[in-house]
Amino acid sequence: MRRDEFLKLLEKRVLFLDGAYGTELFKRGFRGKLVEVLNLENPEMVRELQCDYTGAGADILLTNTFSANRMKLTQYGLAEFIEQINAKAVEIAKSACKTDQLVFGDMSSTGTFVKPLGEIDFDEVYTIFKEQAQILIDSGVNGIIIETMSDLKELKAAVLAVRDVSRDIPLIVSMTFEEDGKSVTGTSVEIFATVMNDLDVDVVGINCTLEPKQMLSVFSKLAKYSKKPLCVEPNAGKPMLVGNRLVYRTSPEEFAIYMRDFVELGANIVGGCCGTGPEHIKLMRNYIGERTPVQRAVTKEQFIASRTVLKPTEPFLIIGERINATGKKKLQEEIRQMNFSHLVKLAQEQEQEGCAAIDVNLGLEKVLSEEHFRGVINELDRYASLPLSIDVQTLNFLEICFREYVGRAVLNSATCDEKHLLPRIELIKRYGGMLIVLCMEKDIPEHSEERVKLAKKAVEILKAEGIELERVFFDPLVLPIGAKKDHRVTVETVRKLKELGLKTSIGLSNLSFGLPERESVNAAFLSLCVDAGLSAAILNSKEQTTMNVLRGALTLKGEQLVQIDQIEEEPL
Amino acid sequence: MRRDEFLKLLEKRVLFLDGAYGTELFKRGFRGKLVEVLNLENPEMVRELQCDYTGAGADILLTNTFSANRMKLTQYGLAEFIEQINAKAVEIAKSACKTDQLVFGDMSSTGTFVKPLGEIDFDEVYTIFKEQAQILIDSGVNGIIIETMSDLKELKAAVLAVRDVSRDIPLIVSMTFEEDGKSVTGTSVEIFATVMNDLDVDVVGINCTLEPKQMLSVFSKLAKYSKKPLCVEPNAGKPMLVGNRLVYRTSPEEFAIYMRDFVELGANIVGGCCGTGPEHIKLMRNYIGERTPVQRAVTKEQFIASRTVLKPTEPFLIIGERINATGKKKLQEEIRQMNFSHLVKLAQEQEQEGCAAIDVNLGLEKVLSEEHFRGVINELDRYASLPLSIDVQTLNFLEICFREYVGRAVLNSATCDEKHLLPRIELIKRYGGMLIVLCMEKDIPEHSEERVKLAKKAVEILKAEGIELERVFFDPLVLPIGAKKDHRVTVETVRKLKELGLKTSIGLSNLSFGLPERESVNAAFLSLCVDAGLSAAILNSKEQTTMNVLRGALTLKGEQLVQIDQIEEEPL
Ligand SMILES: [Zn+2]
Ligand SMILES: [Zn+2]
Numbered sequence A, B: 001m002r003r004d005e006f007l008k009l010l011e012k013r014v015l016f017l018d019g020a021y022g023t024e025l026f027k028r029g030f031r032g033k034l035v036e037v038l039n040l041e042n043p044e045m046v047r048e049l050q051c052d053y054t055g056a057g058a059d060i061l062l063t064n065t066f067s068a069n070r071m072k073l074t075q076y077g078l079a080e081f082i083e084q085i086n087a088k089a090v091e092i093a094k095s096a097c098k099t100d101q102l103v104f105g106d107m108s109s110t111g112t113f114v115k116p117l118g119e120i121d122f123d124e125v126y127t128i129f130k131e132q133a134q135i136l137i138d139s140g141v142n143g144i145i146i147e148t149m150s151d152l153k154e155l156k157a158a159v160l161a162v163r164d165v166s167r168d169i170p171l172i173v174s175m176t177f178e179e180d181g182k183s184v185t186g187t188s189v190e191i192f193a194t195v196m197n198d199l200d201v202d203v204v205g206i207n208c209t210l211e212p213k214q215m216l217s218v219f220s221k222l223a224k225y226s227k228k229p230l231c232v233e234p235n236a237g238k239p240m241l242v243g244n245r246l247v248y249r250t251s252p253e254e255f256a257i258y259m260r261d262f263v264e265l266g267a268n269i270v271g272g273c274c275g276t277g278p279e280h281i282k283l284m285r286n287y288i289g290e291r292t293p294v295q296r297a298v299t300k301e302q303f304i305a306s307r308t309v310l311k312p313t314e315p316f317l318i319i320g321e322r323i324n325a326t327g328k329k330k331l332q333e334e335i336r337q338m339n340f341s342h343l344v345k346l347a348q349e350q351e352q353e354g355c356a357a358i359d360v361n362l363g364l365e366k367v368l369s370e371e372h373f374r375g376v377i378n379e380l381d382r383y384a385s386l387p388l389s390i391d392v393q394t395l396n397f398l399e400i401c402f403r404e405y406v407g408r409a410v411l412n413s414a415t416c417d418e419k420h421l422l423p424r425i426e427l428i429k430r431y432g433g434m435l436i437v438l439c440m441e442k443d444i445p446e447h448s449e450e451r452v453k454l455a456k457k458a459v460e461i462l463k464a465e466g467i468e469l470e471r472v473f474f475d476p477l478v479l480p481i482g483a484k485k486d487h488r489v490t491v492e493t494v495r496k497l498k499e500l501g502l503k504t505s506i507g508l509s510n511l512s513f514g515l516p517e518r519e520s521v522n523a524a525f526l527s528l529c530v531d532a533g534l535s536a537a538i539l540n541s542k543e544q545t546t547m548n549v550l551r552g553a554l555t556l557k558g559e560q561l562v563q564i565d566q567i568e569e570e571p572l
């Protein structure tokens, strides 16, 4: 089944996944440590369970390969069997299928944390996932599911790995959350949804940890923030030890009733995780029946995100400018020595001052290496919380940053020159993120008409590349008034771009470069720009006048800066 | 000679006044206390001196009536002779004239200070001057000169008195200044010029106190700030006692040479004060000869002034809003009890905060009397220093304030309704000042087009009444955004009025009435208005964001708030 056929099928009807493997095989007597061993040692036991799921009406069977990645297998001394375990699992699942059933290769965590939470490199995890995905796909699965993930960064590595094996394989990704809607690594379901909206995945979902009743509110957030079809696999309640048996308290009947609620909220694929068995799947399928997926209302807002913080970009995105090593010798020297403590402090300060994102510019790049960029991204991931605007010139370093970054960052920036713009579009297509496009090519046009003309050219390129314009800010360019540049050209360009329905962002402080009293000029100018329709600014949030005026200018427009708390507290 | 004929003559050639009376009659043997007594006791002695001045070439003879006002005469027990002394003086001067010579009735100070500097009421001084002016004019003088005045308020009373006797008599007013360009009451020559520009006087001048060399720099300031023809009468240097004779050290030759410098600076009438005699006048006339007055470059800027502080209104006039008793019960009660200490404190604070003028609104006026308004004007004259914006609704009270005020105030405000506008135009014609005209009649029009239309109507009325439009601010009206009024109407009205070449002023804080965080909204809006061309605002100068943004907005326009120091320090 091709990817587009799978997506058409998802539009047509709600699909049913199977239930648990680990808990069900335990129930059926398996007492080993790794159920994947059964693929080689007792394939019939696996096949029997899968036949039961087929009989229960599952549209999709997962392969018994949840932990069959090299990292996990190594822990059990089984690394040498990686290919057989995965290939055999596919073979077993296929043999348990009816004609129109699908087999998805099951993948999950390596069990370690990627840097900076753990010790393992992103690229190492990526390689581990790529190896397993390659075997599963070579063995003929119809799709891949990456599930029970709790680290967004590890998930990102897995997604990139699967897609680097096949651009055409259907791909479901599913994270596991606590009842408060956050993963154990602090990533909220909204951030998960936001980041996955950009990535090349087909279905996003939630599974494990929670029983259906607890998962409903988490799932409803996913339904609100995700633009993708949805998958859900709750546990059958928390396990209780009764005698020497683990008993899951959610009965198949109760499970089935709840699962229909998920369908009402917009689930496209429903199944069961720990504690569920063929009976759960069967009753669920009967209770829900053959039905068309519900059309959901997804928020139209654009968000940016770090691993733990989600920020709306509307009505206005404030990006702090102060991490900028350009012309700062001492700071540059610290960065060269991989000492990022000053940058972390600057990020924390700017968060206190009311920024929603932090621009990161390491200054002179030719004296730096990939490790400096990886280092700063990881350090800020660990010790600062806001999303980043990655202000890097060298394309290779820019890719390092976006690859390493956990969340949805802003790429700052591309010009309208196709040769400059296209590779940066490729980056946000592959890694996600928003983009700032400067209204210039080699030189900055003097008049607003010419700047707008370049923006229109860029719009055509972006459309052709399939980038939604909502993901893009156009920078009308601010020049120093001290150098006799006319600030009205900028305001006019903002106004015209707004009339074209485009979003705009400026680097505010450039206006007052070289002036003695910068804050008041910046603030006055910002009010004019906001009035003209400006959507974002990279600014010095230490300037209280500027920050105050920004609030006032937005109030004048009948808008107010939204606190993320308000969004999170929104009732179901 | 009619007033217009006199003004034509002034355009044609430089005129020569006579020299001193007091010092010259002393030199000739008079040892009494009041030279005016000679008019009755020894008229021939006066006539002889005046004939000498005629012979020296004086175009204008002054009557020997410098101190012949009721206040001064009373001190010498001569009040009953007031009519004879003045009338006789005119008769003597006329008899000493050739056909084409002019006789100007000489008036000067009552020798007391008007309230609040002294104890005497403005109206009492006014009555004293009116009495003397009436006698002089009835006796047939060709003009009046009010000279050697050091209190601007007393001068104002004298001007009003003369004009209330005759609108057609030529009128010269002359103050006396120290070498630093300030009168002993602290009024600068620039303030004198500024205030007299509005009043119905024909010639302004400086006399006495200084010798020619010292007077030049003071006179050059007058020449820069005064729009009127200029008169100058220096002393012949400081008097020195040689034996039992007072000797003035400036010789006639030296005097003549200096006096030509005054003509070069733009003097239209030149004469001598203390220490000068016929020889000074004769040499001066010969040295200068028959010549056309120099065309001066007069500053086009509009200034406002208190007794001691001059403030430019360009590029932007900041008027402090905080003296406003509306809705403040305790403050209103204090005002009713003639306790203005709180108002004085508010005025002082607002000066510190950077205001150029202080708006004064006493709140509910029907519970107040004329004395409250006189009281507040005098209290602020005495204890605060900035010029005022007089925000009074009741026409009668408004006139009290303008009559009592020393300086050039802003009348706040008239509407475009002719019935409301005309009497307020009359007030600034009579007493001087600038005017705020609200772009409304009974109601506030909803759209900017209608507001501009009303402003245009007011412009026609103002032009017909001879009011220069530079003296007028149009208020486009700011309504509370909290009440869903559109602030853009205000900005658009400012822009259109600016395009018409009109000045604009807003009451800023009304915008945010009822909002929780007013400062940021006010500041953001002010930037938009300044960008649209706003010239003035009544605002809360405690709002630092607003004050900062104002500075920035002006910098953006390439303008900066001018410090009055810069003006005063300007070299010759
Ligand atoms: Zn599970
Ligand atoms: Zn599971």
Ligand SMILES: [Zn+2]
Pocket (backbone or CB within 6 Å): B148, B207, B208, B209, B235, B273, B274
């Ligand atoms: Zn004198």
